[in-house]
Amino acid sequence: xxxxxxxxxxxxxxxxxxxxxxxxxxxxxxxxxxxxxxxxxxxxxxxxxxxxxxxxxxxxxxxxxxxxxxxxxxxxxxxxxxxxxxxxxxxxxxxxxxxxxxxxxxxxxxxxxxxxxxxxxxxxxxxxxxxxxxxxxxxxxxxxxxxxxxxxxxxxxxxxxxxxxxxxxxxxxxxxxxxxxxxxxxxxxxxxxxxxxxxxxxxxxxxxxxxxxxxxxxxxxxxxxxxxxx
Amino acid sequence: xxxxxxxxxxxxxxxxxxxxxxxxxxxxxxxxxxxxxxxxxxxxxxxxxxxxxxxxxxxxxxxxxxxxxxxxxxxxxxxxxxxxxxxxxxxxxxxxxxxxxxxxxxxxxxxxxxxxxxxxxxxxxxxxxxxxxxxxxxxxxxxxxxxxxxxxxxxxxxxxxxxxxxxxxxxxxxxxxxxxxxxxxxxxxxxxxxxxxxxxxxxxxxxxxxxxxxxxxxxxxxxxxxxxxx
Amino acid sequence: xxxxxxxxxxxxxxxxxxxxxxxxxxxxxxxxxxxxxxxxxxxxxxxxxxxxxxxxxxxxxxxxxxxxxxxxxxxxxxxxxxxxxxxxxxxxxxxxxxxxxxxxxxxxxxxxxxxxxxxxxxxxxxxxxxxxxxxxxxxxxxxxxxxxxxxxxxxxxxxxxxxxxxxxxxxxxxxxxxxxxxxxxxxxxxxxxxxxxxxxxxxxxxxxxxxxxxxxxxxxxxxxxxxxxx
Amino acid sequence: xxxxxxxxxxxxxxxxxxxxxxxxxxxxxxxxxxxxxxxxxxxxxxxxxxxxxxxxxxxxxxxxxxxxxxxxxxxxxxxxxxxxxxxxxxxxxxxxxxxxxxxxxxxxxxxxxxxxxxxxxxxxxxxxxxxxxxxxxxxxxxxxxxxxxxxxxxxxxxxxxxxxxxxxxxxxxxxxxxxxxxxxxxxxxxxxxxxxxxxxxxxxxxxxxxxxxxxxxxxxxxxxxxxxxx
DNA sequence: CATGAATGAGTATTCATTCAT
DNA sequence: TATGAATGAATACTCATTCAT
Numbered sequence: 001x002x003x004x005x006x007x008x009x010x011x012x013x014x015x016x017x018x019x020x021x022x023x024x025x026x027x028x029x030x031x032x033x034x035x036x037x038x039x040x041x042x043x044x045x046x047x048x049x050x051x052x053x054x055x056x057x058x059x060x061x062x063x064x065x066x067x068x069x070x071x072x073x074x075x076x077x078x079x080x081x082x083x084x085x086x087x088x089x090x091x092x093x094x095x096x097x098x099x100x101x102x103x104x105x106x107x108x109x110x111x112x113x114x115x116x117x118x119x120x121x122x123x124x125x126x127x128x129x130x131x132x133x134x135x136x137x138x139x140x141x142x143x144x145x146x147x148x149x150x151x152x153x154x155x156x157x158x159x160x161x162x163x164x165x166x167x168x169x170x171x172x173x174x175x176x177x178x179x180x181x182x183x184x185x186x187x188x189x190x191x192x193x194x195x196x197x198x199x200x201x202x203x204x205x206x207x208x209x210x211x212x213x214x215x216x217x218x219x220x221x222x223x224x225x226x227x228x229x230x
Numbered sequence: 231x232x233x234x235x236x237x238x239x240x241x242x243x244x245x246x247x248x249x250x251x252x253x254x255x256x257x258x259x260x261x262x263x264x265x266x267x268x269x270x271x272x273x274x275x276x277x278x279x280x281x282x283x284x285x286x287x288x289x290x291x292x293x294x295x296x297x298x299x300x301x302x303x304x305x306x307x308x309x310x311x312x313x314x315x316x317x318x319x320x321x322x323x324x325x326x327x328x329x330x331x332x333x334x335x336x337x338x339x340x341x342x343x344x345x346x347x348x349x350x351x352x353x354x355x356x357x358x359x360x361x362x363x364x365x366x367x368x369x370x371x372x373x374x375x376x377x378x379x380x381x382x383x384x385x386x387x388x389x390x391x392x393x394x395x396x397x398x399x400x401x402x403x404x405x406x407x408x409x410x411x412x413x414x415x416x417x418x419x420x421x422x423x424x425x426x427x428x429x430x431x432x433x434x435x436x437x438x439x440x441x442x443x444x445x446x447x448x449x450x451x452x453x454x455x456x457x458x459x460x
Numbered sequence: 461x462x463x464x465x466x467x468x469x470x471x472x473x474x475x476x477x478x479x480x481x482x483x484x485x486x487x488x489x490x491x492x493x494x495x496x497x498x499x500x501x502x503x504x505x506x507x508x509x510x511x512x513x514x515x516x517x518x519x520x521x522x523x524x525x526x527x528x529x530x531x532x533x534x535x536x537x538x539x540x541x542x543x544x545x546x547x548x549x550x551x552x553x554x555x556x557x558x559x560x561x562x563x564x565x566x567x568x569x570x571x572x573x574x575x576x577x578x579x580x581x582x583x584x585x586x587x588x589x590x591x592x593x594x595x596x597x598x599x600x601x602x603x604x605x606x607x608x609x610x611x612x613x614x615x616x617x618x619x620x621x622x623x624x625x626x627x628x629x630x631x632x633x634x635x636x637x638x639x640x641x642x643x644x645x646x647x648x649x650x651x652x653x654x655x656x657x658x659x660x661x662x663x664x665x666x667x668x669x670x671x672x673x674x675x676x677x678x679x680x681x682x683x684x685x686x687x688x689x690x
Numbered sequence: 691x692x693x694x695x696x697x698x699x700x701x702x703x704x705x706x707x708x709x710x711x712x713x714x715x716x717x718x719x720x721x722x723x724x725x726x727x728x729x730x731x732x733x734x735x736x737x738x739x740x741x742x743x744x745x746x747x748x749x750x751x752x753x754x755x756x757x758x759x760x761x762x763x764x765x766x767x768x769x770x771x772x773x774x775x776x777x778x779x780x781x782x783x784x785x786x787x788x789x790x791x792x793x794x795x796x797x798x799x800x801x802x803x804x805x806x807x808x809x810x811x812x813x814x815x816x817x818x819x820x821x822x823x824x825x826x827x828x829x830x831x832x833x834x835x836x837x838x839x840x841x842x843x844x845x846x847x848x849x850x851x852x853x854x855x856x857x858x859x860x861x862x863x864x865x866x867x868x869x870x871x872x873x874x875x876x877x878x879x880x881x882x883x884x885x886x887x888x889x890x891x892x893x894x895x896x897x898x899x900x901x902x903x904x905x906x907x908x909x910x911x912x913x914x915x916x917x918x919x920x
Numbered sequence: 921c922a923t924g925a926a927t928g929a930g931t932a933t934t935c936a937t938t939c940a941t
Numbered sequence: 942t943a944t945g946a947a948t949g950a951a952t953a954c955t956c957a958t959t960c961a962t
Contacts, residue, residue, distance in 0.1 A: 021946090041359055043273060046931070057948040059935085068932065119359075125415060126356030129271055129349075137416050159442040163431065171405070171432045178408020179401075185355060186367050201393065202401045205443055206436025212327075212389040213435055276956060287923040289960085298957060481925090501819055503733060506952070508928095517927040519955080528953065579819075585875060586816030589731055589809075597876050619902040623891065631865070631892045638868020639861075645815060646827050661853065662861045665903055666896025672787075672849040673895055736935060747944040749939085758936060 026064050026074075029054065034075035038116030042072055042123045069128070073135065076124050079117045080139045086110050087143065096150040097159065103147070104176065105196045111180045112192050118184035136177075144169040175199065256294050257308070259284060264305035268346030272302055272353045299358070303365065306354050309347045310369045316340050317373065326380040327389065333377070334406065335426045341410045342422050348414035366407075374399040405429065486524050486534075489514065494535035498576030502532055502583045529588070533595065536584050539577045540599045546570050547603065556610040557619065563607070564636065565656045571640045572652050578644035596637075604629040635659065716754050717768070719744060724765035728806030732762055732813045759818070763825065766814050769807045770829045776800050777833065786840040787849065793837070794866065795886045801870045802882050808874035826867075834859040865889065 032053050036045050047068050051058040065071035090106035091099045111118055121136050128134075147169055154160030179199065182188060206213060262283050266275050277298050281288040295301040320336035321329045341348055351366050358364075377399055384390030409429065412418060436443060492513050496505050507528050511518040525531035550566035551559045571578055581596050588594075607629055614620030639659065642648060666673060722743050726735050737758050741748040755761040780796035781789045801808055811826050818824075837859055844850030869889065872878060896903060 041356065043357075047933085048931090051949095058933090059948050060946080062933070063946070066933095122352060122355050125352050126271065127273075134415055137412075158439055161435070161437055161439055163437070167428045168432065168437060171409075171428055174408035174412050175401070175405040176408065177412060178404035178406065178410075180408075181411070182367075182404050182407055185364055198397045198401055202398065202433060202436075204437050205391070205446060206432075206438075207391055207393070207398060207434050208436075209388055209391055216435060277958090278956080281924095288958090289923050290921090292958075293922075501816065503817075507954085508952090511928095518953095519927050520925080522954070523925070526954095582812060582815050585812050586731065587733075594875055597872075618899055621895070621897055621899055623897070627888045628892065628897060631869075631888055634868035634872050635861070635865040636868065637872055638864035638866065638870075641871070642827075642864050642867055645824055658857045658861055662858065662896075663892060664897050665851070665906060666892075666898075667851055667853070667858060667894050668896075669848055669851055676895060737937085738935080741945095748937090749944050750942090752937075753943075 022064070027078075029061060029064055029071070030075045030078045033071050034079060034120060035116060037072055037075060037123060038119040041119075042127045047071070072120075073124070073128070076120050076135045079114070079120060080135055082114075083107070083110050083117070084139055084143055088146075096153045099150055100147065101196070101200060104172075104199060105192070107176050108179070108183075108192055108196055111183065115184055118180055122181075140173060144173055147172075172203065175203065252294070256304070259291060259294055259301070260305045260308045263301050264309060264350060265346060267302055267305060267353060268349040271349075272357045277301070303354070303358070306350050306365045309344070309350060310365055312344075313337070313340050313347070314369055314373055318376075326383045329380055330377065331426070331430060334402075334429060335422070337406050338409070338413075338422055338426055341413065345414055348410055352411075370403060374403055377402075402433065405433065482524070487538075489521060489524055489531070490535045490538045493531050494539060494580060495576060497532055497535060497583060498579040501579075502587045507531070533584070533588070536580050536595045539574070539580060540595055542574075543567075543570050543577070544599055544603055548606075556613045559610055560607065561656070561660060564632075564659060565652070567636050568639070568643075568652055568656055571643065575644055578640055582641075600633060604633055607632075632663065635663065712754070716764070719751060719754055719761070720765045720768045723761050724769060724810060725806060727762055727765060727813060728809040731809075732817045737761070763814070763818070766810050766825045769804070769810060770825055772804075773797075773800050773807070774829055774833055778836075786843045789840055790837065791886070791890060794862075794889060795882070797866050798869070798873075798882055798886055801873065805874055808870055812871075830863060834863055837862075862893065865893065 029050070033045075033050050036050055036053060040049075047061050048058050050071070051061050054061075061071065065074060087103050087106045087110070090109075091102050093099050093102055121134070124131075124136075125134050148165045151160060151165050151168060155162050176199075179195070183190075183195075208216060259280070263275075263280050266280055266283060270279075277291055278288050280301070281291050284291075291301065295304060317333050317336045317340070320339075321332050323329050323332055351364070354361075354366075355364050378395045381390060381395050381398060385392050406429075409425070413420075413425075438446060489510070493505075493510050496510055496513060500509075507521050508518050510531070511521050514521075521531065525534060547563050547566045547570070550569075551562050553559050553562055581594070584591075584596075585594050608625045611620060611625050611628060615622050636659075639655070643650075643655075668676060719740070723735075723740050726740055726743060729735075730739075737751055738748050740761070741751050744751075751761065755764060777793050777796040777800070780799075781792050783789050783792055811824070814821075814826075815824050838855045841850055841855050841858060845852050866889075869885070873880075873885075898906060
């Protein structure tokens with residue numbers, strides 16, 4: 001009786017495919033690629049130098065990523081996944097306000113630790129102008145939505161102004177995005193802590209004094225209703 | 231009568247260089263170049279197409295700008311000058327707070343009217359990574375400093391919290407910068423007015439309720455001095 | 461009044477386009493390209509070597525032919541035009557039978573003088589398999605049709621068998637085509653005259669003896685009509 | 691009983707090489723390779739796709755054929771062997787003239803059934819220009835020589851003109867070769883029978899009428915001898 | 921002054937072949 | 942023995958810049 005006939009899973013002749021290897025190798029390649037693309041720019045980075053840096057042949061890179069474009073976008077995507085994961089794991093505090101603060105600090109911290117990732121985001125936008133949405137914004141929406149529950153809780157407990165969640169997310173998202181880019185572009189080297197403090201100071205408390213604030217809030221109420229609230 | 235005749239010392243015989251003409255021509259070229267660079271990206275825009283669009287020979291472009299790089303940077307610089315001028319002329323209100331508001335609205339309005347200029351800023355960063363400071367930030371510092379006097383006045387009249395001027399400028403600058411890019415990248419099409427309202431709402435008044443705010447300000451005072459202020 | 465306003469043909473500023481130059485240059489390039497493509501094969505001929513041979517830059521070639529493919533097909537087309545013209549000018553005899561003979565000799569003579577052109581035809585077929593019809597056959601149909609009038613005359617004067625014109629053209633065309641390729645592929649170096657003689661001998665007179673021929677023709681008549689012709 | 695057992699001296703212990711298997715496998719590979727090379731061209735056919743089509747690894751192909759070139763030439767050679775065998779087995783008639791006719795029909799029939807083989811012949815010529823003689827012509831000479839005996843018999847029995855055997859073979863060979871290529875290149879779809887009929891009609895009987903033929907033959911005799919034959 | 925012809929450095933990708941498993 | 946992972950030589954085309962006219 002043929003040994004293969006019964007119950008034997010079709011044993012491959014020859015060298016078996018190693019799925020593990022593929023994943024491990026891909027990650028190695030993306031790490032190096034991200035670093036080089038950030039350091040030299042997309043256009044100025046030949047796939048050859050990525051291969052050289054890894055000590056492999058150019059063809060090997062192309063076995064894992066069909067085009068230079070895919071290689072680059074893979075690197076950006078990997079970065080966004082890391083950023084997302086990093087923020088998620090940092091939000092450990094029991095208090096929702098503290099959690100928001102932790103998220104902001106984590107965001108800035110990630111880019112402080114991985115400044116080259118900002119470069120990658122820029123390069124993506126500049127080179128792949130055809131994409132409907134840059135990778136960053138693919139993730140951003142999902143990430144921001146996580147803050148709705150926190151806001152809800154804060155509003156319910158009377159600690160947070162009752163503004164539309166989306167408005168707050170939009171303004172905060174834009175502020176962080178702008179801060180991150182500005183940090184990177186200008187080589188701004190302020191302490192992470194200070195920077196987060198500044199942002200929280202302005203955004204949470206506002207820029208106006210008590211008096212001016214009261215006046216402004218009253219004016220807003222006046223615009224919103226005929227009869228002022230009691 | 232020749233426009234150049236008055237007040238211009240006659241320097242040499244022969245056909246005088248028509249400085250006016252050169253400037254006018256340069257501006258025409260920059261306008262077209264800015265549009266094309268924004269629409270197609272720096273790398274994908276041949277000098278030839280700029281020439282074609284203008285209906286002149288390629289060599290003519292090179293008579294006005296020695297390299298493609300200079301042409302591009304000239305276009306970016308021109309855009310920043312326009313932005314600056316636009317903001318400056320828009321700040322007409324007598325009240326300093328209103329002036330700040332006008333500046334914010336003007337900034338957003340400029341990019342709403344010239345969305346391609348955002349693209350130019352991105353392209354510059356991606357392609358000319360060697361420059362110590364992107365053009366935008368060359369102008370930004372000068373522009374932001376104009377707000378110090380306004381803040382000073384507001385603080386003096388007790389309408390503005392006494393925060394370091396630079397802190398406020400930094401946060402506001404980053405927020406606007408992030409907002410502008412996000413608008414452009416995501417094709418966000420919110421009404422300009424709404425968007426400015428949102429930003430002002432958050433930044434001027436803050437996100438916290440009166441109670442939370444009071445507590446937070448007290449805590450800050452506590453950290454700052456042994457004896458709480460009266 | 462502006463000098464350009466009336467009656468003055470818009471004089472171009474700058475270097476004028478030279479139409480003549482373009483045609484002359486194209487022909488020069490095609491000549492060299494044809495020779496090199498034939499000598500080394502399409503795939504093994506870099507556009508660079510064509511440029512080198514001409515003593516110009518590679519970019520210059522690309523100014524005249526947008527792709528290597530167009531360059532090659534241009535060379536093939538040029539060869540077919542020459543072949544056609546050569547045959548046409550060689551058919552000078554008053555007698556139609558002699559004209560046919562002249563055409564056959566001219567065809568063979570052309571490929572004897574330009575053996576590399578056979579190679580070009582092969583290369584075209586091998587590389588551009590997508591083309592609906594190779595260049596050779598584009599011209600062949602037109603060329604063969606010229607022989608119909610000659611046949612007609614010969615038939616009318618009782619010197620030519622009354623066969624369908626197309627049949628004769630087809631067989632003759634295939635025979636010459638096969639002869640030309642075989643000559644080239646095998647390096648056959650028979651005298652042109654002998655070869656033409658052989659072909660004419662076989663095709664005009666046939667291979668059978670009088671007796672066998674008579675029998676065969678009778679048999680054919682028998683198949684064609686119930687009543688044999690008188 | 692083992693097929694190898696009789697008459698084969700036992701050369702060595704251990705598992706004997708199964709020559710049969712190797713031959714069978716080689717043929718399978720050549721069949722697939724021939725099909726793919728014809729369909730896509732030599733350059734456009736990766737060894738990988740041959741392996742894929744066979745459901746084996748790329749390395750396996752290389753165990754049977756040391757290079758892609760050998761693989762291709764093997765496929766061409768196999769085709770020529772088949773063509774030769776096909777023609778040989780088709781020549782069954784007792785009459786030599788009929789045998790010649792059968793051979794012609796068989797030749798055309800083979801290429802009608804295996805049109806892709808014409809492509810293979812072209813590809814060989816285009817890619818392997820260094821070979822002294824294409825495979826086709828290696829076989830052609832041997833094949834044509836078989837017709838000498840037939841011609842001899844026909845001449846002896848007064849049915850065939852007394853022309854040099856080689857001349858006839860050459861012309862007929864070229865005609866068939868040209869017909870085959872033209873059929874393939876132009877996608878000519880005439881009935882096989884008709885086409886053979888046309889060829890035989892022209893070549894056996896000739897194109898001239900009795901009168902013209904007589905005159906031409908007389909002239910030829912005049913050129914050949916001082917005294918005309920009686 | 922204006923032009924456009926000429927140039928050639930620069931680059932992503934393919935695929936035959938090898939050989940460790 | 943069969944496999945497929947790894948390799949790197951090979952190659953068409955673009956476009957910024959120059960400069961003769």
